[in-house]
Amino acid sequence: MGTVFINFVQELQDYIIANSGFTPTLSAGVNFTIGNLLDVQDLELILRKKILLTLFEEGGTLLERGRRTQQERSFRFIFKGTYGQEAVDHCWRLLKWLLNKRTFQTNTFRVWLARADKLPTVFVANESGSHLADFVVTLNIFSLAEG
Numbered sequence: 001m002g003t004v005f006i007n008f009v010q011e012l013q014d015y016i017i018a019n020s021g022f023t024p025t026l027s028a029g030v031n032f033t034i035g036n037l038l039d040v041q042d043l044e045l046i047l048r049k050k051i052l053l054t055l056f057e058e059g060g061t062l063l064e065r066g067r068r069t070q071q072e073r074s075f076r077f078i079f080k081g082t083y084g085q086e087a088v089d090h091c092w093r094l095l096k097w098l099l100n101k102r103t104f105q106t107n108t109f110r111v112w113l114a115r116a117d118k119l120p121t122v123f124v125a126n127e128s129g130s131h132l133a134d135f136v137v138t139l140n141i142f143s144l145a146e147g
Contacts, residue, residue, distance in 0.1 A: 007108070008071075008073075008106075008108075008109055008141060009034055009055065009057060009075075010028075010034070011106040011107060011108060011109060012055070012075070012106065012111075012139075013028055013032060013034060013055060014028065014106070015104060015106050016032070016094070017032060019101075019104070020094060020097050021093075021097065022053075022093075022094070025052060026052065026053060030050075030051075031050065031051060031052040031053065032051075032052065032053045032054075032055070033051050033053075033054045033055070034054070034055050034056075035054045035055065035056040035078075043124055043132065044126075046078065046080060046132060047080070047124070047126045047128075047130045047132065048130075051080060052079065052080055052090070053077060053078065053079050053080075053090070053094075054077075054078045055075060055076070055077055055078075056075065056076040056078065057073065057074075057075060057076075058073075058074035058075060058076050058136060059073070059074060060072050060073030060074060060138075068142060068143075069142075069143065070140055070141065070142055071140070071141040071142075072114060072138060072139070072140050072141075073138065073139055073141060074117060074136055074137070074138045074139075075136065075137055075138075075139065076118075076134055076135070076136045077091065077094060077095075077134060077135055077136075077137070078132050078133070078134045079091050079094070079132070079133050079134070080130055080131070080132055081130070081131050081132075081133065082129055082130065082131070083129065083131055084122040084125065084131040084133065086131070087122055087131045087132060087133035088120045088121070088122060088133045090133070091120030091133045091134065091135045092120050094135075095116060095119070095120060095135050095137070098113050098116075098137060099113065099116065101113070105144070108143065108144055108145065109141050109142065109143060109144060110141070110142045110144055111139050111140070111141050111142075112139065112140040113137060113138075113139060114137075114138040114139060114140045115137070115138050116135065116136070116137050117136040117137060117138055118134070118135050118136035119135055120133050120134070120135045121133060121134065121135075
């Protein structure tokens, strides 16, 4: 396997911030974070903080395509809103942007949206009125470093 797909999640985060139209609402590490493992403590933290969007890696597979290696990886995007429909609307806006974009290129990778695995849905709310909605997409990723 030629290339290790290092830092793809950070490049995806940077690409979304620069190109999705959510700027200046999103900024890396402040309003758009990368989560490690989706668990109850993460959800409580997201609900309490001023984080608007969190990106979680759901897993993936490596596929050999001749001399090139392709990764198929799933990502969960979680948006926070002050009410449920606002969180869902944010999700739909980003999902629609990804669906319309279909393909894009970061500094190191070429990316195709393979499919939307889960459509936007509210899945948690707290007493203070914060709601979280999520959606899941699968991306096909090629390294531009491989020839």
